[in-house]
Amino acid sequence: MVFEDRAKYYADSSFSPIPVQQLLSKDYATERRDLINPKKSGAYESGKVDHTGTVYLTVADKDGNMVSLIQSNYRGMGSGMVPPKLGFMLQDRGEAFTLTPGKPNSYEPGKRPFHTIIPGFVTKEGKPFLSFGVMGGDFQPQGHVQILMNIIDFGMNVQEAGDAPRFEHIGSSSVVGEPSKGKGEILVESGFEFDEIRKLMSMGHKVGFGGYYGGYQAILYDAERGVYFGASESRKDGQAAGY
Secondary structure (H helix, E strand, O other): OHHHHHHHHOOOOOOOOOOHHHHOOHHHHHHHHOOOOOOOOOOOOOOOOOOOOEEEEEEEOOOOOEEEEEEEOOOOOOOOOOOOOOOOOOOOHHHHOEOOOOOOOEOOOOOOOOOOOOOEEEEEOOEEEEEEEEEOOOHHHHHHHHHHHHHHHOOOOHHHHHHOOOEEEEOOOOOOOOOOOOOOEEEEOEOEOHHHHHHHHHOOOOEEEOOOOOEEEEEEEEOOOOEEEEEEOOOOOOOOOOO
């Protein structure tokens, strides 16, 4: 459902009115959640609203400052253009525009394109709690939610939350104008019990394997003890280090 809403409403807010408040409202979430049948899968469309190649790192210092940063050239090596004497290549995120006129994400001069650069940061009772990110294109928001569920709902520590098996949904409508492929497909990582996978299949979900499950890095701050806990992805290169 979220990917369908993203495909319809995401755009540079300087060019198109984006109903952010309504999309984030409790009432809209309830309306969308009520469409879910917990016993079988389904295909969904975007909701109706009122129109009024990536690197992630996080650092923290002795004073309690924390930074969550993600950078990406996007596809391949980016645009292939290097500013003279600067030594880095410019990105090619403009590929994520739709070339169909009249859409919120349609190409226009000076307009920012859709992108999946999502550095995450969580506060708890007004204090820094978790600086984290999960690299991986469209998987990023899915990975972020799974990390938070593992920590908040399942009580995992910051490393366990990243090591736990993940799942990925693919096949939703694209921001560049490609329509959804029916109900899409759920890709599951090794580590899920086959009985649970069979339950998904019995509900009508199309289940596959393989997928791309992102790359995770994080620092969790324990405000009571004044201690940092670092975590790094076990699926790809990464490192958690103290000093």
